Amino acid sequence: MPLKIDLHCHTTESDGGLDFPLLIERAAEQGVDVLSITDHDTTAVYPEAYDYAKEQNIQLIPGVEISAVNDSVVSGRGQEVHIVGLGVDINDEALQRLLKENRSRRALRVEKILSKLVKAGFPNLEEQLSSLVKGQVICRSHLAKVILDAGLVKNFQGAFDKFLAKGKRAWVPIQWQSMATVVDAIDAAGGYAVLAHPTKYRLTEMRLSLLIDDFVAAGGTTIEMAYPGLNPNQRAMLVRQVEKHQLSVSQGSDFHYPGTSWTELGVFGVDPQLFTAIWQQFDVMKAS
Numbered sequence: 001m002p003l004k005i006d007l008h009c010h011t012t013e014s015d016g017g018l019d020f021p022l023l024i025e026r027a028a029e030q031g032v033d034v035l036s037i038t039d040h041d042t043t044a045v046y047p048e049a050y051d052y053a054k055e056q057n058i059q060l061i062p063g064v065e066i067s068a069v070n071d072s073v074v075s076g077r078g079q080e081v082h083i084v085g086l087g088v089d090i091n092d093e094a095l096q097r098l099l100k101e102n103r104s105r106r107a108l109r110v111e112k113i114l115s116k117l118v119k120a121g122f123p124n125l126e127e128q129l130s131s132l133v134k135g136q137v138i139c140r141s142h143l144a145k146v147i148l149d150a151g152l153v154k155n156f157q158g159a160f161d162k163f164l165a166k167g168k169r170a171w172v173p174i175q176w177q178s179m180a181t182v183v184d185a186i187d188a189a190g191g192y193a194v195l196a197h198p199t200k201y202r203l204t205e206m207r208l209s210l211l212i213d214d215f216v217a218a219g220g221t222t223i224e225m226a227y228p229g230l231n232p233n234q235r236a237m238l239v240r241q242v243e244k245h246q247l248s249v250s251q252g253s254d255f256h257y258p259g260t261s262w263t264e265l266g267v268f269g270v271d272p273q274l275f276t277a278i279w280q281q282f283d284v285m286k287a288s
């Protein structure tokens with residue numbers, strides 16, 4: 001049996017629905033051998049999560065998903081991207097400073113979003129939001145949940161479509177740190193910078209190709225090649241990018257909650273015979 005490897009998922013420390021003990025238990029039930037928990041802009045589950053993973057015979061790779069901006073004049077200004085840092089030293093001070101800065105920018109954005117909603121005549125959802133957020137990272141998905149629970153929209157996606165997405169009535173942008181800064185911070189913390197879910201940025205192949213050029217120029221060496229919602233044409237396009245730049249590949253479920261039909265821990269796999277798999281850097285082996 002090939003190893004089941006999942007290098008992208010979330011807990012209640014960011015916008016996931018399970019805390020890390022439950023997430024690790026679920027990963028074990030799904031037969032995952034190697035896992036990285038990659039919360040948005042925090043490594044709070046580490047180091048406590050290592051013991052839980054060990055008990056479940058799971059090899060845990062430290063990880064984080066960092067929001068960044070690619071401000072290239074060529075490929076498009078202000079493009080938000082997510083960079084997963086795998087194998088980072090969670091005690092690296094510069095990395096932790098960068099993550100903390102992102103968390104503060106998130107908190108400021110949320111205040112502005114809440115006040116935009118109030119100014120537009122909607123109820124103040126601050127209390128509902130505080131009781132929902134369990135960790136130190138506030139995401140728009142938390143806001144979407146409280147907007148939904150307040151009955152302002154019919155479903156979760158509606159909260160983005162009506163309020164939170166770019167250009168909508170409660171849209172507030174964040175000036176993230178540059179992709180190059182984030183890649184450098186991950187490198188300096190001894191990790192590998194992975195461009196997360198490259199086809200989720202809704203770019204044409206031309207623009208995505210330029211983005212990947214920029215990612216490579218910034219020092220990135222790895223892209224995700226298996227994740228939810230990737231169709232065969234998109235996958236073929238990513239294979240062309242991998243060949244062009246001699247990239248390594250990663251894979252992950254981007255699991256957030258139980259009950260989502262389109263993803264589950266451990267279900268997205270790349271054939272490691274066909275590519276240079278990033279997890280080969282982590283001495284992966286069957287734990288039992």
Ligand code: AMP
Nearest residue numbers: 015040067138139140141157160161165
């Ligand atoms: P953010 O606070 O901007 O980092 O957003 C956090 C989460 O919101 C992401 O992990 C996505 O799962 C979700 N999200 C972002 N944009 C959208 C969108 N347009 N529609 C639905 N979900 C979204």
Ligand code: MN
Nearest residue numbers: 010015040141
């Ligand atoms: Mn998320």
Ligand code: MN
Nearest residue numbers: 065082196197
């Ligand atoms: Mn992401």
Ligand code: MN
Nearest residue numbers: 008010065254
């Ligand atoms: Mn994610």
